[in-house]
Amino acid sequence: MSPSNNDDASGATSNDGARPLTRKELRALEKHTGSSDVVPEQAYETGQDAPAPATAPVPEAAPAPAPAPVPVRAPEPVQAPEPDPEPAVPTVPETPPSIQDAGPAAAHQPDDAQVQEYQPEEQHFYEAHDAGHHHPDEALHEAGHHYPDEEHHDAGHHDDRHADDHYPDDHHADDHYPDDHHADDHYPDDHHPDTGLFAGPAAVSVVAKPSKKVRRRRRLLALFLTLVVFVAAIAVGAQFLKPLLGNDKAADYPGPGTGEVIVSVQPGEGTRSVATKLESGKVVANADTFLQAFASSGGTLSPGDYTFMMEMKNSDAVSVLLGTDKSKVIYFALSAGLRVGESLQAISEGSGVSLQQLKELSNAPAQFGLPANAKNLEGYLAPGEYRFPLGTPAKDILQSLVKGTTDELVAQGITDPAKQYEAVIVASIVQAEGGQAEYGDVAGAIYNRLKPNDQTSGYLQVDSAVTYGLGTKSFNFTDEERQDKSNLYNTYANPGLPPGPIGSPGKTAIDAAAKPKTNDYLYWVTINLDTKETKFSKTLDEHNVYVNQYNTWCQANVGRCT
Numbered sequence: 001m002s003p004s005n006n007d008d009a010s011g012a013t014s015n016d017g018a019r020p021l022t023r024k025e026l027r028a029l030e031k032h033t034g035s036s037d038v039v040p041e042q043a044y045e046t047g048q049d050a051p052a053p054a055t056a057p058v059p060e061a062a063p064a065p066a067p068a069p070v071p072v073r074a075p076e077p078v079q080a081p082e083p084d085p086e087p088a089v090p091t092v093p094e095t096p097p098s099i100q101d102a103g104p105a106a107a108h109q110p111d112d113a114q115v116q117e118y119q120p121e122e123q124h125f126y127e128a129h130d131a132g133h134h135h136p137d138e139a140l141h142e143a144g145h146h147y148p149d150e151e152h153h154d155a156g157h158h159d160d161r162h163a164d165d166h167y168p169d170d171h172h173a174d175d176h177y178p179d180d181h182h183a184d185d186h187y188p189d190d191h192h193p194d195t196g197l198f199a200g201p202a203a204v205s206v207v208a209k210p211s212k213k214v215r216r217r218r219r220l221l222a223l224f225l226t227l228v229v230f231v232a233a234i235a236v237g238a239q240f241l242k243p244l245l246g247n248d249k250a251a252d253y254p255g256p257g258t259g260e261v262i263v264s265v266q267p268g269e270g271t272r273s274v275a276t277k278l279e280s281g282k283v284v285a286n287a288d289t290f291l292q293a294f295a296s297s298g299g300t301l302s303p304g305d306y307t308f309m310m311e312m313k314n315s316d317a318v319s320v321l322l323g324t325d326k327s328k329v330i331y332f333a334l335s336a337g338l339r340v341g342e343s344l345q346a347i348s349e350g351s352g353v354s355l356q357q358l359k360e361l362s363n364a365p366a367q368f369g370l371p372a373n374a375k376n377l378e379g380y381l382a383p384g385e386y387r388f389p390l391g392t393p394a395k396d397i398l399q400s401l402v403k404g405t406t407d408e409l410v411a412q413g414i415t416d417p418a419k420q421y422e423a424v425i426v427a428s429i430v431q432a433e434g435g436q437a438e439y440g441d442v443a444g445a446i447y448n449r450l451k452p453n454d455q456t457s458g459y460l461q462v463d464s465a466v467t468y469g470l471g472t473k474s475f476n477f478t479d480e481e482r483q484d485k486s487n488l489y490n491t492y493a494n495p496g497l498p499p500g501p502i503g504s505p506g507k508t509a510i511d512a513a514a515k516p517k518t519n520d521y522l523y524w525v526t527i528n529l530d531t532k533e534t535k536f537s538k539t540l541d542e543h544n545v546y547v548n549q550y551n552t553w554c555q556a557n558v559g560r561c562t
Contacts, residue, residue, distance in 0.1 A: 250285040255316055257283075257309030262389055265321075267303040267382065267404045268507070274301060274321070283308040283317055290314045297322060302333070302385025303404060305392070323387060330388040330397070336506035337431050339468070340378040343401075343504060350386070353394040361398055368402045371417045379424040379501025380405045408507055412514035425497050427505035427513035432464035434524065435532025439509055443516035445524055445536065450496060455522050455540055460491035460498075468502040474562045525550055529560055 021029070210218075261281045265274055271294055275287035284290040293314040294301075299322040306320055307329050323331035332350025334343050344362060348355040361367075362377040370380065382404035388397055409420045426446055434442035449456045463475045469489025470477060485493040489502065505513070521536040523543035527550045535546035554561035 251289045252314050253285045253311040255311070255313035257312040257316070259310045261308045261310055262305055263308060264305045265301060265303050267384070267407065269301070269303070271301050278308070278317060281308070282310050283312055284314055285311070290317060294318050294321070300385070302387070304386035304388055304400070306387040307389040320387065323385060330390060330392055331386065333385045334381060334383045334401075334504065336383040336509070337503045338381075338383065339503050340376055340381060343381040347397060351388070351392070351394065351397060353397070357394055358398070361395055368399060369406070369417065370402075371421050373499070374421055375500060377402060379428050379504060381504050382408075383504050383506050405510070408510050409514065412511055414514055422497065423510065423513045424501045424505065427509040428501035428503045429460070429462055429464060430512050431505040431509040432503055433462055433526070434534050435526065436508055437532070438524070438534045438536075439512035440517035441519055441521060441536055442524055442534070443512040444519040445521040447516055448520070448522055453522065458495040460496070462491050465489045465491045465498045465502055469498070476562055528553055529557070
């Protein structure tokens with residue numbers, strides 16, 4: 001120990017009375033006053049390399065301030081051993097290091113009971129750690145200070161006081177570190193130990209894996225967002241597809257329209273088909289809204305050729321089809337069962353063609369494709385509502401009506417003109433004699449009468465044929481008229497079918513004549529003209545009973561059976 005380190009003025013001595021205490025010793029005592037710990041041995045070092053006793057007893061009283069400090073010789077640098085070929089990784093000690101054996105970092109702990117010198121073994125440990133572990137901060141990396149593990153570093157640096165406080169003024173950190181390892185370089189200002197950059201495992205935050213519930217919510221949210229995007233894409237796409245799909249069509253045209261469009265309505269054609277034609281021809285804007293307007297009118301569709309304008313209002317187009325606006329088309333209607341004279345009269349009134357011209361055309365049936373035994377167009381002027389463009393020739397009008405009847409016969413499988421004529425005769429009798437519900441049975445009974453039998457002997461005996469020959473419509477004719485053979489339509493006096501149809505049969509009657517029901521009936525009589533109830537019988541006696549029922553109804557309804 002150098003004599004210059006003695007402080008005679010202080011009057012303080014060591015615990016054994018051998019020498020006075022230095023300033024370093026006094027400061028060590030001040031920092032540990034009242035503590036049961038002992039003063040670290042390094043506090044008594046004077047620069048000697050020889051190791052000193054581990055601890056020294058703490059003085060009972062604090063010493064007085066000492067004279068100016070005398071520099072103490074720094075320890076000689078220790079040469080580190082040659083590094084291994086591969087970086088050495090420090091092994092985990094069997095027991096965790098305590099404050100007493102924490103190494104150089106423990107010298108910075110003010111409350112430690114002992115401060116150890118920087119040993120070569122520890123320097124070798126740091127150098128080995130430096131070979132594989134680099135501090136993220138460049139300042140610390142350049143300073144050459146690396147820590148073997150976080151736990152060791154945290155054990156030595158958990159106090160708020162700076163490292164300079166651990167060294168007395170006369171024993172600066174230069175005593176323990178070489179010139180290029182200054183204590184201030186050990187912890188840069190922005191990397192103080194309190195920042196937690198080198199905190200131990202307990203201070204490291206661990207990111208926990210989301211729970212199943214959280215992951216499920218995330219999946220549901222992702223699914224919901226995908227669904228929203230999908231629906232939005234469909235909604236946007238629908239706006240672009242509307243013109244292609246026709247969903248942007250106007251409900252109606254403003255009207256009244258321009259130009260001229262002729263649309264033909266075939267017999268039996270439905271309103272949907274006609275509406276499609278009208279939309280395709282740009283007569284109406286929308287087939288669906290036109291169908292709604294037509295259904296609201298309560299009218300029925302009739303075959304014929306109709307003249308429309310382009311871009312008409314739905315209501316105006318409906319009026320053309322129903323004939324309510326007759327000034328724009330030729331319109332007339334024929335009821336089932338009308339005789340040829342009645343039909344020609346209705347056509348004349350609707351078309352403006354003279355009745356005489358129409359009769360002349362009717363009396364030359366060959367030009368319309370009828371067989372030679374046909375005397376006129378009786379039975380071929382199909383019933384229904386008709387509309388033709390203004391100025392349509394009379395022959396074209398009649399030809400259109402005849403075609404409607406022949407087309408129905410062909411549809412039922414009858415193509416031969418002679419057989420077609422016979423079917424029309426039977427159909428005309430069915431139309432005049434029975435109710436619509438019994439058309440099939442009436443047709444079957446007519447064909448049974450034409451066959452050999454012991455009841456009728458081939459005579460049809462129908463009143464409607466007799467009255468047609470008489471030129472009347474009354475079923476009340478005399479017995480003399482009943483026996484008159486000169487009346488070729490008198491089926492009581494002349495066997496077989498009459499020479500021609502007795503009226504215009506409708507579609508249902510034509511179908512019944514083409515395909516009659518099979519039965520054993522020979523007689524029939526309508527006992528109620530209002531309900532068209534018809535009674536059938538196999539014998540004349542049974543038939544007479546039903547005739548009496550008819551007479552009773554006629555007596556109760558005077559004037560109805562004329």
